[in-house]
Amino acid sequence: MMSAEKALRASAHAAFILIVVGFWEYSAQQGWLDATFFGRPLGIASYLWRGFYIDGQLWLELGYTLMGAALSFVGGAVAATAVGLVFTMLPRLNRVAEPYLTFFNAMPRIALAPLFLLWFGLGIGSKIAVGISLTFFIVLSATVAGIRSVNSDHLILSRALGATPAQIFLKVTMPSAVPVIFSGLRLGLIFALLGVVGAELIAAEHGLGQTLAYLQSTFNTDGVMALLALLAVLGLCTTSFMNRIERALLAWQ
Structure with a gap:
């Protein structure tokens, strides 16, 4: 059952959205807002329907x-995650690889999308390559930071009590690192979606990004706003999904 506080909060959000949408539609009908540039809520709903x-x-x-x-x-x-675990076990390897990883991470992947298109074609392969290139560095940084942030006193105490390295890793290191790692995973999921849509905007056979690019070229503002709203909802849903998984994994805290 939804608590009274949650129901009140949901009602407040719904009322605010209805007011904004209603004022937007009324302003477009009255000519205060040019529907050519901002679209109309009824037109957006019609496009989605x-x-x-x-x-x-x-x-x-x-x-x-x-x-x-x-x-x-x-x-x-x-x-x-695999590379991050290797780096935490082999700090010297991490120090050697860090400047190269920083070099590749500094490259704007959206600007590299045409190169990925040349390598992997117009299909889904090039979009996955762009998404992976964005996700990898975010999750890698979070994994390394999360594992290194484990309290050293807990590790020393675990060793003193006779815990094996595997037990220390599974029962001390990973539970302590989960919040930081999940922050990276949450961002990584959002950036994977952004990378795929960004690559689709440049060139693709299918996808919301390709549709968005076509709508922009034909000045279909209602369609553009509809897809932007749809992408925003997708981002909100993915973030909420990751938050639920994180809370479930950290229920022991």
């Missing part, structure tokens, strides 16, 4: 984007 429930095309584009973002996130997160 038609795209999802009339011709169903948006389901296909949404599926391509979500699949690319999911594969990018999983690939980048797994690789970054």
